[in-house]
Amino acid sequence: xxxxxxxxxxxxxxxxxxxxxxxxxxxxxxxxxxxxxxxxxxxxxxxxxxxxxxxxxxxxxxxxxxxxxxxxxxxxxxxxxxxxxxxxxxxxxxxxxxxxxxxxxxxxxxxxxxxxxx
Amino acid sequence: xxxxxxxxxxxxxxxxxxxxxxxxxxxxxxxxxxxxxxxxxxxxxxxxxxxxxxxxxxxxxxxxxxxxxxxxxxxxxxxxxxxxxxxxxxxxxxxxxxxxxxxxxxxxxxxxxxxx
Numbered sequence: 001x002x003x004x005x006x007x008x009x010x011x012x013x014x015x016x017x018x019x020x021x022x023x024x025x026x027x028x029x030x031x032x033x034x035x036x037x038x039x040x041x042x043x044x045x046x047x048x049x050x051x052x053x054x055x056x057x058x059x060x061x062x063x064x065x066x067x068x069x070x071x072x073x074x075x076x077x078x079x080x081x082x083x084x085x086x087x088x089x090x091x092x093x094x095x096x097x098x099x100x101x102x103x104x105x106x107x108x109x110x111x112x113x114x115x116x117x118x
Numbered sequence: 119x120x121x122x123x124x125x126x127x128x129x130x131x132x133x134x135x136x137x138x139x140x141x142x143x144x145x146x147x148x149x150x151x152x153x154x155x156x157x158x159x160x161x162x163x164x165x166x167x168x169x170x171x172x173x174x175x176x177x178x179x180x181x182x183x184x185x186x187x188x189x190x191x192x193x194x195x196x197x198x199x200x201x202x203x204x205x206x207x208x209x210x211x212x213x214x215x216x217x218x219x220x221x222x223x224x225x226x227x228x229x230x231x232x233x234x
Contacts, residue, residue, distance in 0.1 A: 009158070032220040043122075043225035044161075051220045064199055090160060094220060104149050104168070104212055105176070106223060108160040 002027045004093050006109035013081045013116055021076040021112045023091030032094040033074040034106065035065055036088045044090060050074060061085070081116045088113050121145040122226035124209050129231045131196070131203065139194045139229045141209035148213065150192040151223060154178060155206040164207075167192055196231060204233045 005024045013019045025031055032051055034043040048059025055067045065076045074091060092106040121144040131137045131171075143150065149168045153161040163176030167186040181200025186192055192211075196203045210223040 004160075034222060036225075041123075041206075041228070041230070043227045044210075044223075046222040046224070049220070049222055104151075104221070104223075105163055107165065108162075110158055110160040111195075 001106055002031065002093070002095055004091050004107050006069040006089075006091055008112050009110075010113045013114070015083050015107060015116050015118050016080050019078050019081040019085070019114065019116070021089050021114060023074045023076065023089075023109060025072050025074065025093045027093055027095040027107070029095055033065075033067060034092040034094070035063070035074075035076050036090045036092065038090065038111075039087050047076070047089075054101075071072045081114075083116050083118055086114055086116045122209060122211055122224055124207075124226035124229050126229060127227065129229055131231060131233050132231060134198045136195055136197050137231065139196065139207055139209075139231070141192045141194065141226060143190050143192075143209075143211045143226075145211055145213075145223075145224060146189070147211035147224070148189070149211060150186070151210040151212075152176070152182075152184065152192070153208045153210065155208060155228075156197065162206065169202045203231055206230050 003026050034049045035047040038044045046055050047063050050067045051058045058064045063078050088111050090111050091109040123142050125140045152164040153168045154159050162178050164182050165184040167173035183195045208228045209226040212221045212223045
């Protein structure tokens with residue numbers, strides 16, 4: 001079964017410290033990977049995506065993510081956390097299955113709450 | 119939240135009533151999606167549409183219905199057959215069919231539905 005796992009329900013980090021939000025996936029074929037952020041009672045905002053090429057992807061608001069095919073991981077990182085980064089983060093995957101079943105369907109992880117303390 | 123609007127922001131429903139959630143986009147996107155969000159469960163796909171007058175069931179379509187009569191509109195009806203409809207509902211869209219697998223989805227602000 002295709003799935004995405006975010007092993008941590010919550011990540012706590014002090015402002016100014018580096019942060020990592022973990023994501024692992026299990027899909028057939030080569031995955032397209034995404035990170036989204038959600039602030040309370042709001043929709044999801046796109047942060048970054050991995051399609052192909054360089055394993056280190058840079059995105060919005062200083063976030064980056066590293067694709068590791070051997071470990072089937074796509075961890076989200078930021079060198080220096082801000083209090084305003086506190087939010088709910090979702091990892092998602094779009095399986096690259098070609099054919100009549102293409103849907104653009106995203107499989108989401110359950111989300112990780114990031115808490116950045118001053 | 120881009121060019122996607124959802125209304126209403128909050129919706130209260132009595133048991134046995136059908137309600138319709140609105141989703142409109144002005145991004146000229148072909149594909150549109152409806153997700154349901156419950157605490158600790160991430161997002162689950164209800165229905166999606168890749169083109170006008172066509173839509174497919176997602177993972178949890180039972181008790182829901184949709185229509186896609188116009189490119190910019192994809193309303194979701196929560197019927198009385200949906201046993202546990204209280205949730206946060208998110209609509210999303212993405213560009214053309216050629217890039218449907220790797221284009222990011224753009225999300226609306228959501229509708230919070232509560233059954234009284």
